[in-house]
Amino acid sequence: MTNPGCSVAVIGLGIMGGPMAVNLVKAGYDVIGYNRSVAKMQALVERGGRAASTIAEAVWRADIVVTVLPDSPDVEAVAEGQDGLFERAKSGTLWIDCSTIRPDVSRRLASAAHARGIRAIDAPVSGGEPGAIEGTLSIMVGGEAADFDAAKPVLEAIGSTIVHVGPSGAGQTVKAANQLLVAGIMELVAEALVFVDAHGVDSDAAIRVLSGGLAGNRILERKAPSMVARVYEPGFRVDLHHKDLGILIAAAREAGVAIPLGALSAQLMGALRAQGYGDLDHSALHLLVETLSGRRPA
Amino acid sequence: MTNPGCSVAVIGLGIMGGPMAVNLVKAGYDVIGYNRSVAKMQALVERGGRAASTIAEAVWRADIVVTVLPDSPDVEAVAEGQDGLFERAKSGTLWIDCSTIRPDVSRRLASAAHARGIRAIDAPVSGGEPGAIEGTLSIMVGGEAADFDAAKPVLEAIGSTIVHVGPSGAGQTVKAANQLLVAGIMELVAEALVFVDAHGVDSDAAIRVLSGGLAGNRILERKAPSMVARVYEPGFRVDLHHKDLGILIAAAREAGVAIPLGALSAQLMGALRAQGYGDLDHSALHLLVETLSGRRPA
């Protein structure tokens, strides 16, 4: 059923969902997309997919439904809303939720899905827009082993690192850890860049040599050059990362885990948003460090 | 002069300096080592180097002197002490200081060296014991371009990423930024691991999938598995990283750069040391996060 040729509905064709749907087309799936804005669906149609005018239309004949939505309430609306996934998907449908949402909501929805004969896994992704386009996303999957196995061919069309990390909700838990690491490393890279710049050291040389040692990391490779150029175009918006860090802080609190650097990073991301930078890329933490240090060019 | 065959003195044959000296032997240099403990010199002799009984003996006929010492006062003692480098090295000697020390001390010593006809560059390294053994260190070099060029063949025998980052002291500045990144990422990885573990997620699966996305970094690859095993063997000692973060905090303060995550990381590293863990590997920040979270096994 999950072999190429089977029908996959993709709900949410944004920065991430759009290219993911295209990669599913390329892999031979019959892809039917739904998005509130028609322009996004048109782009999919041009690449060989089909467009649905309602969620119901997208899901009712699909073997597999993939959702790529911004936040918990969006996923709840698609799943539980009138004429939504739960009402209209056929029994036995495999629902792959690639959204980043609260682990407890994810668990609750998976359980509700199962009660209606729908199989459900949480499969949030990391890798950003480039990873979505190139099909090299890292995908952290929570759910039952059989459902993970069934989803694997689809996931392999959109990602290159695909790991079953535990039962339902576990994918979201690991994604929260991912967002902790990404926010914290982003801030550290920003601090390091402003530090060397303030000391008159050439940033490009510093990035090159820092990348070669134990400090080497993907943000230094991919984001540091645009920080140096003071270009903070999404990519991944501050608003969304702020939302994810809210999930993290709550989940760490619930589990009694001390995350001092995570909590401070969340404050800084929240400050960016409060200052009106919610639509910038999360690498705008560099802007914040420069502002704090009195080094913003006029 | 810097071609294989020329004579290189190596002062300091510890965890880093020892294997670096061996790599210089392998590259064809005539290597004469000095270390306070004789056992370390014996190891070098067994690998084809020679041993000197005093610093003076090591440096007086060397074309190049490499120092790999723990802290600023150690380098000052070797350079400026009686019968030391400045007194005994011949004019035109190229001094490559691979120690991690204060940028201002580095600049002062380079200037004093030049006044005595000795050429000097600061060339601190990153990559840890494995990098020193494999000859894949990342080396950040401060000094004049001609001296960097002259040192390059020697540096290529011990490292794989070698970058001239600016004038005298700039290598130390970039190394301070490196230690900021390493300490902060180490703590973030520790927080992420304790977080997923507390939620019952398999750590190995989490490490694998986190490594594939934007959160991917070298500490996750190299240090996370030993954190999970709760093995914190150096590697790089907490005491030394604590020393380096002291340099960082002072240098950030001097330049007026805000490093909130760096400052908090320094507090946590200092806490590890205060608790008597100064001799553990810096990955023991994982132990600290587990302690803070009430999750240390008895």
Place this chain on the structure above:
Amino acid sequence: MTNPGCSVAVIGLGIMGGPMAVNLVKAGYDVIGYNRSVAKMQALVERGGRAASTIAEAVWRADIVVTVLPDSPDVEAVAEGQDGLFERAKSGTLWIDCSTIRPDVSRRLASAAHARGIRAIDAPVSGGEPGAIEGTLSIMVGGEAADFDAAKPVLEAIGSTIVHVGPSGAGQTVKAANQLLVAGIMELVAEALVFVDAHGVDSDAAIRVLSGGLAGNRILERKAPSMVARVYEPGFRVDLHHKDLGILIAAAREAGVAIPLGALSAQLMGALRAQGYGDLDHSALHLLVETLSGRRPA
């Protein structure tokens, strides 16, 4: 109606509610108390109050109902539960909620109360057990001015600083700010005490002189001596302060306010709890700083 002589039900006779009820008796009110544990009610009866065997019995003839409960769900249960406040209080009853709960829950309950003809104000208190016993609590009141005026005689029996800070929920907002200050100052005092102790300075002399200058604060006066004696008896439990800081973090996030010191204090309070110290007084932050600094006596 709110003059002495009128009937006041007090729901919740714990560390705070117990002595508050006694002070209402002393002020001449007819006080009927309810608590799940009978022993607490017995203590009130011995001081001149009456005991109710159910919430319904406590509230049905009361002119005023005062609730002093641990958390939002407790208040919701008393207000909205079967045979609870909303069902059984007579129309026109004035409900004074002295619990510390989420501002949004407080607003929702006040609105629901009004819909049933019950007047409601939020009136959380600060001052701890001594303030409750001495009747010197600081009370931050949210609600309508007329209800505040009506409640004032009752509040004056239990507190000495009574301020109407705004509409419904505003009392809880100010209480969250209070808990931010208390947690943060507690941690700062702990850091200062461990710092002077580590330098061999006499703690008592330091407390005396620090109290005289700009650093002077009530925690230094009331809590520092017991910190020095390493006695951390509640008082106010870590578990409750942790709960309050959860309210704070969420409310700051909602309003887009950066509270870096507040967020870090919340992590430290959470760490205390995770380590099993939830039942100690919040001054146990001193224990945490000593642990972090390797200075806990065996």
Place this chain on the structure above:
Amino acid sequence: MTNPGCSVAVIGLGIMGGPMAVNLVKAGYDVIGYNRSVAKMQALVERGGRAASTIAEAVWRADIVVTVLPDSPDVEAVAEGQDGLFERAKSGTLWIDCSTIRPDVSRRLASAAHARGIRAIDAPVSGGEPGAIEGTLSIMVGGEAADFDAAKPVLEAIGSTIVHVGPSGAGQTVKAANQLLVAGIMELVAEALVFVDAHGVDSDAAIRVLSGGLAGNRILERKAPSMVARVYEPGFRVDLHHKDLGILIAAAREAGVAIPLGALSAQLMGALRAQGYGDLDHSALHLLVETLSGRRPA
């Protein structure tokens, strides 16, 4: 000798030293002042003191020398400089250093003074300009008991809380703890004020009620109203508090004491300075929290 009537030299007639010298005049001492700017000396002369044209002239006939200077190098220059205190004061002179400087420098200078027959105590003060004017400073004294006793009448003319906290340097250690508390509480009060303001709560009402409970502190009383008015006039300059926090961080590091809130406060104070606000009052941390939270009025 220390009775009114004896001669007291005061070196440093700034915001603090000026009114302190006037209070010594009022107490009956023969006061001779020295300051680099003549205008400051003129003000003292108008209040009944005398002016010296050099340090030597001020100290050579004085029984007691009081220094009130900005930083360690200033005190070193006055004490050890040519024609300075050590060279020109008569044997048996009692030197009271009211400056806030590094404890190790303070100890070294006291020891050097003793070697020259000059008795020395460190006596840094807290209480700000109002405390200096009103003679209600809090004074933390390090040194020998006999010297403390000898200095007491002089100190009682300028302060109201005078405590001998330990041997030479101990006054400076306690002053560092004082500056930790003041910086941290200042930031917490700023966070609390911005928090309640963002929630639409009246700041004045909040300040009043917060002052009545466990959160009550002197900064809330004295600095919160000017924060609300967004007036940040010194008072005590950010630059000086930044200097003091540098002393604190170094001293905590030396003693192995974890001060996470202190370290974060130091970063924020440093950020204020880096942004060009070094000449504002330290209560400008409120400006920083408003900026971070996107709430600065244009």
